[in-house]
Amino acid sequence: MPKNNLETKIAGLKKKHNAVILVHNYQLPEVQDIADFRGDSLELSRIAAKTNAKVIVFCGVHFMAETASILSPDKKVIVPDIKATCPMANMITAGDLKKLKKEHPQATVVGYVNTSAEVKAELDYCCTSTNAVAVINALKDKKEIIFVPDKYLADYVSKQTRRKLISWNGYCSTHVKILPEDIKREKKFHPFAKVIVHPECIPSVVALADAVLSTSKMCQYAKENQTKEFIIGTEAGLIYRLKQDNPTKEFYPASERAVCPNMKRTTQEKIFWALEELKEEVKVPDDIRARAKIAIDRMLQIT
Numbered sequence: 001m002p003k004n005n006l007e008t009k010i011a012g013l014k015k016k017h018n019a020v021i022l023v024h025n026y027q028l029p030e031v032q033d034i035a036d037f038r039g040d041s042l043e044l045s046r047i048a049a050k051t052n053a054k055v056i057v058f059c060g061v062h063f064m065a066e067t068a069s070i071l072s073p074d075k076k077v078i079v080p081d082i083k084a085t086c087p088m089a090n091m092i093t094a095g096d097l098k099k100l101k102k103e104h105p106q107a108t109v110v111g112y113v114n115t116s117a118e119v120k121a122e123l124d125y126c127c128t129s130t131n132a133v134a135v136i137n138a139l140k141d142k143k144e145i146i147f148v149p150d151k152y153l154a155d156y157v158s159k160q161t162r163r164k165l166i167s168w169n170g171y172c173s174t175h176v177k178i179l180p181e182d183i184k185r186e187k188k189f190h191p192f193a194k195v196i197v198h199p200e201c202i203p204s205v206v207a208l209a210d211a212v213l214s215t216s217k218m219c220q221y222a223k224e225n226q227t228k229e230f231i232i233g234t235e236a237g238l239i240y241r242l243k244q245d246n247p248t249k250e251f252y253p254a255s256e257r258a259v260c261p262n263m264k265r266t267t268q269e270k271i272f273w274a275l276e277e278l279k280e281e282v283k284v285p286d287d288i289r290a291r292a293k294i295a296i297d298r299m300l301q302i303t
């Protein structure tokens with residue numbers, strides 16, 4: 001139910017354009033409140049591919065809208081703020097990856113979903129934080145594996161799979177703000193809480209966790225686990241959803257500093273403008289799209 005004038009106008013425009021609003025788990029509460037669906041990047045892209053709506057308003061960061069466009073080329077994918085991009089995804093270009101591939105010509109190339117469409121076009125396999133371990137485990141017969149761009153996700157996956165990975169010097173500038181002392185402090189305040197952290201966190205934080213999970217898996221874990229209290233080591237936006245989904249449980253952010261400025265660029269007002277003008281559209285050129293889709297499809301076959 002719309003709560004104010006702006007929400008009523010957004011609902012009207014959604015109807016007029018046959019649009020759905022897809023909202024990443026890290027978005028502001030005011031954006032989560034008007035979501036048709038909330039989720040991680042892959043969950044949302046799958047919904048984008050399945051829906052009958054003609055217009056997808058993607059509230060997240062740029063690579064996520066590109067991924068939705070790759071999986072649903074016939075739909076119009078628009079973003080409320082074209083400047084909302086992922087610093088980690090921006091840390092590697094297609095040119096960088098081509099060079100790395102030349103240095104390791106035998107290597108199979110796996111890339112995190114947090115990459116541009118141009119970089120995805122250079123991959124053999126895509127992966128997300130939900131399925132990265134499964135993707136690497138499926139490549140048992142491959143001698144050498146390149147894993148880009150997140151060096152901390154690479155470290156976590158390498159330890160889980162006991163595989164040496166050729167990594168890149170990328171990282172999430174938000175998750176690195178969560179420090180081991182944050183976890184230790186929160187643990188002192190809440191000794192019975194389970195510590196769940198994202199694999200984008202630094203290894204010394206990951207080492208202190210009860211579980212290392214993507215945002216979709218954190219939502220599932222919080223629901224299914226008997227524990228009533230959780231210390232959450234990921235971008236702060238997820239706490240809003242966790243509290244709504246589990247009103248009888250408590251969620252404490254590991255660090256108040258873990259806020260992604262790009263995820264917070266999207267507001268209700270910008271969603272209204274985007275729907276009014278059907279802008280900015282994110283469309284991946286056909287040649288790049290076809291190549292990027294191969295890496296995504298291979299990931300989906302594994303998981």
Ligand code: CIZ
Nearest residue numbers: 040041042129214215216
């Ligand atoms: O894939 C996503 O949505 C990201 C970047 C994080 C997560 O764990 O959900």
Ligand code: SF4
Nearest residue numbers: 061086087172174260
């Ligand atoms: Fe990128 Fe990190 Fe922000 Fe996610 S939280 S969009 S990985 S910078």
